[in-house]
Amino acid sequence: MLRGYAQLDRRTRNRVDELMSIFQTSSVDELGKQKGVNLEKHTNQRDPQARTIRVSDNLRGIVCDLGDNDRHVLHEILPHDQAEDWMRRNQFRANEKTGALEVLDVDVIESMIAQAPKSAPDAGAMFAHRADKEFRQLGIDPNLVPALRAFTSDDQLQALFAALPETQANALILLTGDESTEAIFAEIAGDFEPDSIKTDDLAAALDTPASKAMYRLVADENELREMLARPLAQWRTFLHHSQDGIAYKPTF
Structure with missing residues (x-):
């Protein structure tokens, strides 16, 4: 997600920041009622845990509901039609062997x-x-x-x-x-015991060494904003080479 975030214009980045703040301060039940968030399933989606959120008229965020009533993962920001296609084709899962x-x-x-x-x-x-x-x-x-x-x-x-x-x-x-x-x-x-999680246990997968190399879990909104403000080059050094998403607690 960070590669896409860095390429957004300032207005859109501000909107993404606003959405992150909403997820940070809202319960799962409240998120479904938040005006303008549009946390939605799709009719033909491949993965029942996948959602989209409204970033702008033409942009949608791809979100994974981890199923623990606590956290979501913001995976990617895409144009509306590409997001529709993404939902139809893609699936989140936990890899039983690597934990990713x-x-x-x-x-x-x-x-x-x-x-x-x-x-x-x-x-x-x-x-x-x-x-x-x-x-x-x-x-x-x-x-x-x-x-x-x-x-x-x-x-x-x-x-x-x-x-x-x-x-x-x-x-x-x-x-x-x-x-x-x-x-x-x-x-x-890394230090992971194969077959210790199930493929549908996405919440457990987020806490494994392999996932921590790709997704960043932060404690609060201030930490998240500080990290997003860093130049992308710093993220490439700070994180694993495969940084493609960001997760933050309690819901993103």
Whole structure:
């Protein structure tokens, strides 16, 4: 979200700040009644936990309701029509292996799974040196592995990254090399016990090392404003390389 926030004009940033303040000071029940917030579900949305909020006439914020009656995650700010498409295609989930709070473009992933070749992979494929269990241990969807095994170029892998969560994309990059699965897991998941959370426990996922590298949980509105006021270059140093969202307590 911070990349998008930094590119907004001042008037829109002020509106985002106003919305953050409303979420900070309102209960979950009150949010649904707040004038101008428009915290809404969509008829054809992929994920029942996803919501949008009204930023302006043409901008919407993508929000994840963590389901703990306490916190929401502001994931991205998009033009209205793109937000509609995002809601139709994407899903939040907790990765049982890495603990990461993930966003997946389900349409793209399902299409790749359906088109995966049935024949054995070429010896020159990018992941020919990796066993299936290594993908599973790093939280890669097992159904996606046959498609991945057909990849022979960086361009093919890069094209998939827009549909994959950051942790899975980073895992795949590292899997093209020779690092051990254990070393890769430590890089993307930190000190996390695999299978200790369920895929629908988004609140628990937000508190894992992998999620803390992507989402920032702050204590109050003042801390949030201070962080948003920093130059984006400082965020790139302060946070993990995959900073794409921001979460703040008690609701964002």
